[in-house]
Amino acid sequence: MPSNTDRPSSSAAPKPRKTYRHGDLRAALIEAGLALAREGGPQAVVLREATRRAGVAPNAAYRHFANHQALFEAVRAATLGALARAMEIELHTAEALPDPTERARAMLAAIGRGYLGFAQAETGWFRTAFAFGAFDVEVPPDPARAADKGLNPFELLSYALDTLVQSGVLPAERRPGAEFLAWSSVHGLALLIIDGPLRHAPQDMRMALSLRLLRMVENGL
Structure with a gap:
């Protein structure tokens, strides 16, 4: 298994998306949360960092997740x-x-x-x-x-x-x-x-x- 040092740094610049079809942003946030979890476990799943990696403003996450716990539960399910x-x-x-x-x-x-x-x-x-x-x-x-x-x-x-x-x-x-x-x-x-x-x-x-x-x-x- 690759070590954490083999994976992209969390400080790497995200690739912003200009538009999202319905549901795409939710999937993108879960994908970002999965990457964070893979690198650092449950404590690393932070909503603000997930939105940064998805290339959107933090407030955009609330269209799909009521709070951090809601995003975390979706990542945990995945x-x-x-x-x-x-x-x-x-x-x-x-x-x-x-x-x-x-x-x-x-x-x-x-x-x-x-x-x-x-x-x-x-x-x-x-x-x-x-x-x-x-x-x-x-x-x-x-x-x-x-x-x-x-x-x-x-x-x-x-x-x-x-x-x-x-x-x-x-x-x-x-x-x-x-x-x-x-x-x-x-x-x-x-x-x-x-x-x-x-x-x-x-x-x-x-x-x-x-x-x-x-x-x-x-x-x-």
Whole structure:
């Protein structure tokens, strides 16, 4: 992954746009917010800087976002959508396996690999995706938070766990709440890798720990 020093400086002059079609400015502000989040995480998503990068006056943002929080929530939704796409990329190969049991097990592991890989490759977006916001595990469908399947990251995990039940790998009575147990385990390792004592660990060590954790999650469930 490119380091922050490999990306354009936030002090680079924006490319102003003279006109915007309906909706273009909103998309441009979200795009600018995503660039800020990628560089510096949730704290870097500042409305004034987003408007500067979009090449408009700060007041122009209020045509589409009531305040900074509204812009931030739109950016956060987009980072969740990016995470969902990363998880689906891993999931596609697993779903193609012919054996139902093998496919179900591979799907759960794929969800975890995609999640951990995204945390390391897009750390700023990962931190933004899980920055403080309204309780949003059960929310109305939002295409911005989803990828091709129309599922957000939490729903993709639930989908994989439901497949484990359907294949007979996971007893139905152990299904309720299983997503929170699996999620907390994988999310914990992600934080240890990007912010904790494993942040300087060699890549092969991170990979070995990730694979072992994913097996542990399946066995534990």
